[in-house]
Every structure is written in C-alpha cells, then in structure tokens.
Amino acid sequence: MPIEIKMPALSPTMEEGTLAKWLVKEGDVVKAGDIMAEIETDKATMEFEAVDEGTIGKIMVAEGSDGVKVGTVIALLNGDDEEAGDSTPAPAPAATPAKEEAKPAPAPAQAPKPAEPKAAPRAAGDRIKASPLARRLAADKGIDLSGVTGSGPNGRIVKADLDKAPAKAAAPTAAAASAPAATPAPTPTPAQVPDIPHDATKLTNMRKTIARRLTESKQQVPHIYLTVDVQLDKLLKLRGELNAGLESRGVKLSVNDLLIKALAVSLIQVPKCNVMFTPDQLISFQRADISVAVSTPDGLITPVITEADSASLSSISTRMKDLAARARDKKLKPEEFAGGTASISNMGMFGIKQFEAVINPPQGMILAVGAGEKRPWVMGDGTLGVASIMSATGSFDHRAIDGADGAQLMQAFRDLVENPLAMLA
Incomplete structure (x- = not known):
C-alpha cells in the first residue's frame, strides 16, 4: 500500500x-x-x-x-x-471488474445531471474529501461541497471542480463568474481599497504569522511599560578596549552584544521577571535565553542566544552575527528561533529615541532600546555636563510581572550598563 x-x-x-x-x-x-x-x-x-x-x-x-x-x-x-x-491497475480489466464499473460513473462529463445525484449519496454517508484550497473557495462562493463530484485522486474535490458547481445564492454565483475577483477575498477589507494607483503584494506566511501573533499579544496580554535613561559612556569605553584585544581573533563586539549580555544578567539578578505565564502556572526559568529581533525582507524574526547570562561576549557576538545572517537568508533551523525567556529589540541604528515593543508570547517581557545620543546630564559629582544617553523601555506582561518587579529589572539593567565590568564578573 x-x-x-x-x-x-x-x-x-x-x-x-x-x-x-x-x-x-x-x-x-x-x-x-x-x-x-x-x-x-x-x-x-x-x-x-x-x-x-x-x-x-x-x-x-x-x-x-x-x-x-x-x-x-x-x-x-x-x-x-x-x-x-x-x-x-488501468490495463488489467479482468482483475478488478468492480472498479471498472465504478470508473464510468465520473466519466460521463457530457451528462453532468446524472453525475451529481451519484456524488451526493457518497458525500452524505462519508466525509467529504476536498483540498484545503477547494474548501476555502467553496466557503467564499457559498458552494455546498456535498453536491460536487471530485475529479482528484480518490474522488477528492479540487479547485477545478468548483468552476462547474452551483452556488447557494445568486450573489455568490455572480462572484463565481469572475474567479480572479475571489482571490483578494482573504484580505481584511478588499472593497475599501481606494481607486488610486497602487501595488498589491501577497502576504507571505511569515507576515501572516507576525500579524496573527502580535494581534493576539496586544489583545490578550496586559502590557505595562517602564522606561529608564541610561548613561553609555563607560560601556562604550569598555567596548573599545575589548575590541582592541579581540581584533587578532577577528571578533568585533557591537553595542547590542553588550546590551544582550546586560539584559540576560539582569534577568538572573531579578528572577521574578525571567518568567512565562500560563493559564494555571507561572514558569520561572533558571537561565536567560535572549530572543533578538532581526529585521528581514519578509518581516521580523527572533533568533535566540541561549545561556546569554553565562556566555562570553565574544561568543554572543559570533553567534549573533551568524544567526542574523542566516535569518535574512531564511536558513534558520526551528530550534534556533524557538523558545527564549525574554526578548530585546534595538532600533537605535535608525535614530529612534524611544519606543514600546510588543511582547513576544509566551515570554513575559521585551526590552526596547533606543539610540544613544549626547544629552545634558548631571554627572556623579553633581556638576552639569554632556553624556551619551540611551532610553530603554521594558514591556512587561502584567499577569506575570508586577510593576515593582519590572522596575527592579530596569534598575538592574541600567546599573550593569553604567558599570559594565560587573556583567563580566
């Protein structure tokens, strides 16, 4: 078989x-x-x-x-x-006489009227076999599949069979007469597209999934947002010194690599934020795996830096470059973008000062990082000066994380960025 x-x-x-x-x-x-x-x-x-x-x-x-x-x-x-x-089976008529009698039933395509009654009893007594596309089109056109004879394998109803099928009502029948017009039906409001020259791009599977998951997140997850301003000067100085030492190994740390590390260590220091909410449980993770938002031509994807809290900066940097490159080429393995205990999204390279990111369910939080810029700043000795300042906003699932716990995480993150040697200890 x-x-x-x-x-x-x-x-x-x-x-x-x-x-x-x-x-x-x-x-x-x-x-x-x-x-x-x-x-x-x-x-x-x-x-x-x-x-x-x-x-x-x-x-x-x-x-x-x-x-x-x-x-x-x-x-x-x-x-x-x-x-x-x-x-x-086809050239062996003697071996399967019963099947030979069954085959002529769909054959008389010239006589559609007798074919329909024969299809109906079989559909009524058994599950209707139809392709997913045929089912969708039948629903859009108001066609009853129980009265359609399938021409596909084992009598399966396919798209071509619907062209000859009657619709339930006059309006769908009129729509069926112009099959191409049925194609835009899955779009949210096709009739409301203004009569202006435009291009229509078919949604990719990735874009459909992004739309569905983000809609679910905003509808089902109560977001709370907490923002801190962080001084970057010490972190930028440390990055320069580390890159000078790593140059011979071909490793160049980005600011984002250090921020990934800082978030991961912060989650270990404040474990009440390294959690996931389920309907009947609160899952607390014992390590920090950071999902990093990467923009691709088809949409956003979040490859995961596993064990980022204990990983070296050179390891985070090397893995991040590899994951980002393969994400843009659509070559990631499922296990490389699944999981993660929290996410980080950095839009500083676009000059975005501050933004609020949407939580990536079932994670409990995401950190949104803005651009570092020179701003007036009160220095440690109380004098007014100019420093490199970055705004960072944490989005927290308020079902799992209280505001005070989220505030502790943001404070821990700020302290590690402003005193970066602590995250290397």
Whole structure:
C-alpha cells in the first residue's frame, strides 16, 4: 500500500505552508535522508527530507501551492513491491471488474445531471474529501461541497471542480463568474481599497504569522511599560578596549552584544521577571535565553542566544552575527528561533529615541532600546555636563510581572550598563 507523505510541521508555530519547489518527480527513487522538496514555513524556507525508501508514485500538491495545511497528503510513495502500482491497475480489466464499473460513473462529463445525484449519496454517508484550497473557495462562493463530484485522486474535490458547481445564492454565483475577483477575498477589507494607483503584494506566511501573533499579544496580554535613561559612556569605553584585544581573533563586539549580555544578567539578578505565564502556572526559568529581533525582507524574526547570562561576549557576538545572517537568508533551523525567556529589540541604528515593543508570547517581557545620543546630564559629582544617553523601555506582561518587579529589572539593567565590568564578573 502506498505511503502517504504529509505536509510536515517544520516550525513550532506552523499551521500551513507553501510547497515552494519539488526536487523530485513521479517515478524517482528516493531513500531516507534525500531532499524531496523546499517548503516555505512562517519563518523560513526549509528542505524536506524523505523518511522512507521507495518510488514517488504520485505528487498530490503542485509546487508553488500556498496555504497547504500541516498533515495534508502532498505525495504518495510506493514501496519496492508497488513501484508499478500506479500503472498496472488501468490495463488489467479482468482483475478488478468492480472498479471498472465504478470508473464510468465520473466519466460521463457530457451528462453532468446524472453525475451529481451519484456524488451526493457518497458525500452524505462519508466525509467529504476536498483540498484545503477547494474548501476555502467553496466557503467564499457559498458552494455546498456535498453536491460536487471530485475529479482528484480518490474522488477528492479540487479547485477545478468548483468552476462547474452551483452556488447557494445568486450573489455568490455572480462572484463565481469572475474567479480572479475571489482571490483578494482573504484580505481584511478588499472593497475599501481606494481607486488610486497602487501595488498589491501577497502576504507571505511569515507576515501572516507576525500579524496573527502580535494581534493576539496586544489583545490578550496586559502590557505595562517602564522606561529608564541610561548613561553609555563607560560601556562604550569598555567596548573599545575589548575590541582592541579581540581584533587578532577577528571578533568585533557591537553595542547590542553588550546590551544582550546586560539584559540576560539582569534577568538572573531579578528572577521574578525571567518568567512565562500560563493559564494555571507561572514558569520561572533558571537561565536567560535572549530572543533578538532581526529585521528581514519578509518581516521580523527572533533568533535566540541561549545561556546569554553565562556566555562570553565574544561568543554572543559570533553567534549573533551568524544567526542574523542566516535569518535574512531564511536558513534558520526551528530550534534556533524557538523558545527564549525574554526578548530585546534595538532600533537605535535608525535614530529612534524611544519606543514600546510588543511582547513576544509566551515570554513575559521585551526590552526596547533606543539610540544613544549626547544629552545634558548631571554627572556623579553633581556638576552639569554632556553624556551619551540611551532610553530603554521594558514591556512587561502584567499577569506575570508586577510593576515593582519590572522596575527592579530596569534598575538592574541600567546599573550593569553604567558599570559594565560587573556583567563580566
């Protein structure tokens, strides 16, 4: 019996994906570990490996197909004893007389009226087999799938079958007459686009996931925001000295590398902020894994620096450069952007003075870092001078973190940045 190859869940948040490219074709022999396809998830484009050995009998989902649900059968793999299984049943009429009688039923395409009654009893007594795309289009057009005869494998209803199907009401029927107009339906308010020259860009899986998760965060997580101004001069001086010593090793620390370290150590010093809220538990983490916001052409992704509280600055810097480069190339592995106990987002390079970031659920907080700039400042001896000042804002999940605990974390972060040798001890 053929083995069903199903759409895999290649990331923790993946619910559907795009089958970007098939690297095999029907009739190809594959073995475990062979790369079969490239699949675009909500975070990256990833290679899909074969688990079993056999011959590709049938490709069920064409490359370039969007919105393929996890678990959907995308191909059939024949074992060694079934390699000719797809071609032998057709020329063997004597072996399967019952099946030969069943096949003529869908064949009379010239007589659609008899075909519909035959499809209805089967649909009523069994689960309707239809592709995810066909189900979506049927819902948009008001088509009852129980009255549609499927032309796909095993009677599966596909998109082409809907063109001949009647709609439930007159309005959907009119819409069905212009199939291209149905494509923008998933967008929030397609009818409200003004009549102005514009370009329309299809949402990527990543952008859809970002939109969904950020909406859920703002709707479900009560945010509290706490801001501190931090003097950077000692940290900038230490960075210069460290980079001079690390030059021979090809390592160059960024300000962000030191801020990642400072946040991680702060979370260990104030463990009440290194937490995650669940409906019935408060999870307290014993190490600080920092998710770092990285901008890519398709949207924001947060690769994770694990054990950032105990890692050396050179290790944080080297890993961060590698993760950021592969994030922009969509080459991150799922485990490299999953997890994290807190996040940091730095928009200082854009000259942004201060901002409030949206929490990345299920984490309990995110630190938003603005640009360092010269400002008038009261020095330690009470005199007025000019110093490099940065504003940092912590967004906290108020269900898990009280305001006083969030304030302690921001104070600890400020103290470590202003006295950076303490984070290296």
